[in-house]
Amino acid sequence: MENEKKINWFPGHMAKAMRKTEEDVKLCDGVIYVLDARAPYASVNQKLMKIFGNKPVVYALNKVDAISLDAAKKIVSDFRSKGLNIEPINGLLKKDAEKLKAACGRAVKEKAERNKNKGINKTFRFMVAGIPNTGKSTIINTMSGKKKAETGDKAGITRSNKWIRLGDIELLDTPGTMPPSMENQRYAEHLAFIGAINDDILDLEGLTLKLIAELKEIAPAEFKEKYKLDDLTSEPLSIFEAVCKKRGYILKGGDADYGRCARAIIDDLRKGRIGKICFEVEA
Template structure:
């Protein structure tokens, strides 16, 4: 089997144009922005279009899915954000305690504004827009923060379709659909977003991407594929791919390799943390 270089990745369906417009329209109602990133690829999760829309509001960056990376990678990433003067915390979206810490950090960030209102006898309702790339855990964090399953969640890109305001005590949170940049100039970042499940699998060449993933893992995370599938990492990426097919029994009638099933299984293993804690980026490229 021969693999062509995987195609340029770009995913910007019409509903994202609509979602970005909705965010622009609603931002003036909001006091701050909670910008949710996937800790496995936090720099790929920065959408310049979103930053442009939010530039006049205080932003709290959330490194979510921090359970899927090692603590030393997490601290390196936090240093990068802090070094740029950004507000940042890490979370496990499903953890109620982390939901509460998102709440208290936002309140602390806006304390001057809240106290100024309080001095005039007004209890301020704090409005927060929760945004980010698809599948980073925005709706999950809102549910943990509110203690109720109010926002729909799911392990694929594009679960939230429209806007939804959710009230928690004196805070109103705007859940928004995940949005991609209109064009992805950095294709390494685009591949990372594809690997972590932030791009709709149906538009991707998963078989070609799996080969890219194997190349990246053998170069930057030696030992991971050997440990999980028993393959020899000094082999070529295609031989490793075929080794995984053999190890997992992904063979078609006639003994041909079932690359498609294999790619789905490898990405499923990675996305669910079954390859171990793997951080694709702990600094910007």
């Protein structure tokens, strides 16, 4: 487990994608901004928000199936109390994708009416943006009923902007982008937990210690139950060692295999096997 290193992920392809976003947003009538419900506040990339200017933004609180109903209600009411337009959705469900599409229609309603009065029949264009791995391409596929965009369970699947026509609306799939610098390291950790940051740049053992410390606080019952732990009073490192032993992640000499165990715990979290975990019910 290395010394603390700041989590920052802004490779060249992301800088390029952001420049392309800046150009292409001019062609769009609005933005669907996809948040991961497990870390909705960390999902807001302020750099992207600036780029959107005053285009209407519809927030999709995606992967809502991965958090509790209570947490979802709290987040939605917080966003709405700030005057923001948000729809909680499971991006894999057609009915939820339709709900999001209807919200987009409402966001450009006045413009549509003006067009109608002028006799213009225009297709509305929405950019689908967000940080990596939040489900942007999945939502587009669900809306279209076809696999038009590539998807995958790791960050950085979509590599370039792609227009997808869905009848009366056109969507622009974009590569996920991180803020150029992560000032808030607590948020950066949350994004690392949920798989929005490329694992190759992360110290997964150090990250697992942080995750254990966090789960002790926010989901002690689920965490204890999942790994059959007797109690959670000890330090994260002792708990980590206990999980290694329970799971049989032991090296030849008898030491705990923290590396393998870290991957297993993080995988359990991401696949929802620890429970419905939301790292940010509040900002």
